[in-house]
Amino acid sequence: MIDAYTGASVRAAEQPLLDAGYGDILMRRAALGLSRVCETHLRRANRKGLLSGTTAIILVGSGNNGGDGLWAGSFLRRAGVMVTAILTGSKAHPQGLKALRALGGSVVRLEGQDEASDPNAEPDASIAGFHTVDRGQALSKLTSAHLVVDAVLGTGASGGLRGEVAALVQDFNAFQRTSPTGPRIVACDVVSGVDADTGEAPEPVLKAHATVTFGAAKVAHVVAPGEQVSGQLTVIPIGIEERLEDPSVFRLEARDILKAWPRPTPTDTKYTRGVLGVVAGTPSYPGAAIMSTNAAVNSGAGMIRFLGDATTRGMVLAQSPEVVCSDDQPWDVHVQAWLAGPGVADDESQSARVQAVIESPEPAVLDAGALTPAAQAVADGRLGAQKILTPHAGELEQVFEWLKGFGVTDDAPDRDRIEAAPVHWAREAARLTGATVLLKGATTIIASPGSDEDGVEQVCLSIGQASPWLATAGSGDTLAGILGTVVAHVAEHPDALRNLGAWAREDGRWAAAAALGAGVHALASRVDGEGPVPPTVLAANVRKVLRTTRQ
Ligand SMILES: NC(=O)C1=CN([C@@H]2O[C@H](COP(=O)(O)OP(=O)(O)OC[C@H]3O[C@@H](n4cnc5c(N)ncnc54)[C@H](OP(=O)(O)O)[C@@H]3O)[C@@H](O)[C@H]2O)[C@@H](O)CC1
Numbered sequence: 131m132i133d134a135y136t137g138a139s140v141r142a143a144e145q146p147l148l149d150a151g152y153g154d155i156l157m158r159r160a161a162l163g164l165s166r167v168c169e170t171h172l173r174r175a176n177r178k179g180l181l182s183g184t185t186a187i188i189l190v191g192s193g194n195n196g197g198d199g200l201w202a203g204s205f206l207r208r209a210g211v212m213v214t215a216i217l218t219g220s221k222a223h224p225q226g227l228k229a230l231r232a233l234g235g236s237v238v239r240l241e242g243q244d245e246a247s248d249p250n251a252e253p254d255a256s257i258a259g260f261h262t263v264d265r266g267q268a269l270s271k272l273t274s275a276h277l278v279v280d281a282v283l284g285t286g287a288s289g290g291l292r293g294e295v296a297a298l299v300q301d302f303n304a305f306q307r308t309s310p311t312g313p314r315i316v317a318c319d320v321v322s323g324v325d326a327d328t329g330e331a332p333e334p335v336l337k338a339h340a341t342v343t344f345g346a347a348k349v350a351h352v353v354a355p356g357e358q359v360s361g362q363l364t365v366i367p368i369g370i371e372e373r374l375e376d377p378s379v380f381r382l383e384a385r386d387i388l389k390a391w392p393r394p395t396p397t398d399t400k401y402t403r404g405v406l407g408v409v410a411g412t413p414s415y416p417g418a419a420i421m422s423t424n425a426a427v428n429s430g431a432g433m434i435r436f437l438g439d440a441t442t443r444g445m446v447l448a449q450s451p452e453v454v455c456s457d458d459q460p461w462d463v464h465v466q467a468w469l470a471g472p473g474v475a476d477d478e479s480q481s482a483r484v485q486a487v488i489e490s491p492e493p494a495v496l497d498a499g500a501l502t503p504a505a506q507a508v509a510d511g512r513l514g515a516q517k518i519l520t521p522h523a524g525e526l527e528q529v530f531e532w533l534k535g536f537g538v539t540d541d542a543p544d545r546d547r548i549e550a551a552p553v554h555w556a557r558e559a560a561r562l563t564g565a566t567v568l569l570k571g572a573t574t575i576i577a578s579p580g581s582d583e584d585g586v587e588q589v590c591l592s593i594g595q596a597s598p599w600l601a602t603a604g605s606g607d608t609l610a611g612i613l614g615t616v617v618a619h620v621a622e623h624p625d626a627l628r629n630l631g632a633w634a635r636e637d638g639r640w641a642a643a644a645a646l647g648a649g650v651h652a653l654a655s656r657v658d659g660e661g662p663v664p665p666t667v668l669a670a671n672v673r674k675v676l677r678t679t680r681q
C-alpha cells in the first residue's frame with residue numbers, strides 16, 4: 131500500500147526539524163536520493179554503463195525544489211557527470227548554487243523568464259551575473275542531454291508553469307513527439323506545475339520517466355492526471371516519516387488487493403458468504419444483466435438472486451445457470467447486498483425495483499441507470515455509506531447537476547473539471563450525497579462520505595494499473611458484478627477487511643470493499659498481457675486472479 135500525503139502534511143512533519151536547524155540536512159538527503167536515481171538512468175543511457183561522459187541538465191526553480199535540483203547536480207558532478215543548471219526563476223537556492231559551482235557545474239539563466247512571470251522582477255544580485263541563454267539555446271541543451279532533472283516547482287508552488295519556462299517545456303514536448311529517443315526525464319518531488327495535493331496537471335508539463343519524492347508519496351503520485359505524468363515513483367526517506375499523520379489517499383497495490391480479498395472459511399455457507407441481489411438489464415439491454423451476473427459468479431458470490439423479466443431471466447440462466455432468477459420485488463427477497471442499475475434505462479418495472487433498492491437499508495452498488503434516481507433521493511437526505519455510487523466523470527457531472535438543483539451545492543463541475551481533479555470531486559460527491567463514491571477513470575478513486583457531525587474522517591483510495599483496453603462497453607457491468615460480490619460479503623462480515631487498516635472498519639469498509647472490487651477488475655484486465663479484454667473474458671480472468679494468490 132502506498133500512503134499518499136498532501137504537501138501541507140509533509141511540511142507539517144518537516145517543520146520541527148526545520149525549526150531545529152536541520153533544513154540543510156533534509157535537503158541534502160533528498161538530493162542524494164534524487165542523484166542516485168539519476169545515476170541509474172544515466173548509466174542506462176551510456177552504452178558502457180559509465181557516468182563519466184554523460185550529461186545532465188537541471189531545470190532549477192527559485193524555491194527549495196530548485197535547491198534539491200542544485201544539490202543533486204553537485205552530487206552528479208562528483209560522480210563525473212557533466213552538469214548544467216538552467217535557472218528559471220529570479221533567484222536560486224544559495225547553498226545549492228554554491229555546492230554545484232564548487233564542483234565545476236555550469237550555471238546559466240533562462241532569458242526572459244523574469245520578465246515573463248513578473249515584468250518588474252529583477253534577477254537577484256546573486257544570479258544576475260550568470261550568462262543567459264534564450265529559449266532556443268536552452269532547448270538545444272535539453273534535447274542533446276542524456277538526462278533532464280525537472281526541479282522548477284515542488285510542493286510550494288501554486289498553479290502551473292508560467293512564462294518562458296512554460297514555453298520551453300512546450301517546445302521540448304513538441305520535439306519529443308517527433309524524436310522519442312530524447313533524454314530521460316526525472317522529476318524532483320513532483321512534476322513541475324502538477325498540484326501535489328490534487329494531481330491537477332495544467333499544461334504544459336514535462337512528462338517524467340521517473341519521479342523521486344521525499345519523506346512520503348504525495349497525492350499527485352497516486353491519482354490521475356498527476357500519476358500519468360509521474361513515471362516510476364521512488365520515495366526517499368529523509369527522517370520525517372515517523373512524524374507524518376494520517377495519509378490523504380491510500381493506493382492499494384496488487385499484493386494488498388489479493389491479500390485482503392475475502393475468502394470463504396470451512397464453516398461458511400452460501401448464505402454467510404453473502405447473497406447478492408441483482409436488478410439489471412431489460413429485454414432491450416439484456417447484456418448488462420448477463421455480464422454483471424456472470425462477473426459475480428466468477429468473483430465467488432455465495433448466491434446471486436436476479437430480478438427481472440422473463441426474457442432477460444432466460445438469457446441470464448443460459449449464461450449462468452448458478453443464478454436464481456425471479457420476477458420478485460426487492461422487498462420480497464432476502465439478500466446481503468444489492469447491485470442495481472446496469473442496463474435498466476427506460477424500463478418501468480426495473481426502474482421501480484431500482485427505486486426500492488435505493489430506499490432499502492441494505493448496502494447497494496448503484497451503477498449506470500441507478501445513479502440519477504440515487505442523486506434524486508439525496509433531496510430526502512443522505513444516502514448512507516453503504517450505498518456505493520459508481521459513476522464515470524460524465525455520470526458524476528449529472529449527479530452534481532441534480533445536487534445543485536436541490537440546493538445541496540452551488541458548484542456543479544462539468545466532466546472536464548472532474549477529470550482534471552478526480553480526487554477532489556469524488557470526495558465532494560461522497561460528502562454531499564452521504565454515499566461512498568467510486569469514480570471510474572484513468573485511476574479509479576473511491577471516497578467514503580465521512581461526517582462532520584459525527585467526526586468521521588473521509589477515507590480516500592486510489593486504484594491504478596487497469597489496462598486501457600478496459601474502455602469497452604460492458605466493462606462497467608463486469609466491474610459492478612465484482613463490486614456487488616465483495617460488498618455482499620462485507621455486509622455479512624463487517625470486520626472482513628480490517629487487516630487493511632483501522633480505516634477499513636465501520637463506514638470505511640464500504641470504500642475498502644469498493645477499492646478491492648476495482649482492484650481485482652484492474653488486475654483481471656492484464657492477466658493475459660496487454661490486449662483486448664472483452665467483458666466475458668474479463669469475468670473469467672477474475673477467477674484466475676483470485677486463484678493465483680497464496681493465503
Ligand atoms: N521543506 C523541507 O524541509 C524540504 C523541502 N524539500 C523540497 O522543497 C520543495 C518545496 O519548496 P518550496 O516550499 O520552496 O517551494 P517550491 O515548490 O520549490 O517553489 C515555489 C517557489 O516558486 C515560486 N512559484 C510558486 N508558484 C510558481 C509558479 N506557478 N511559477 C513560477 N514560480 C512559482 C514561489 O516564489 P514566489 O513567486 O512566491 O516568490 C516559490 O518560491 C519540495 O517540493 C521539495 O522538493 C526537500 O528539500 C526536502 C526538505
Ligand SMILES: [K+]
Pocket residue numbers: 195280281282283284317318319320321322
Ligand atoms: K519538480
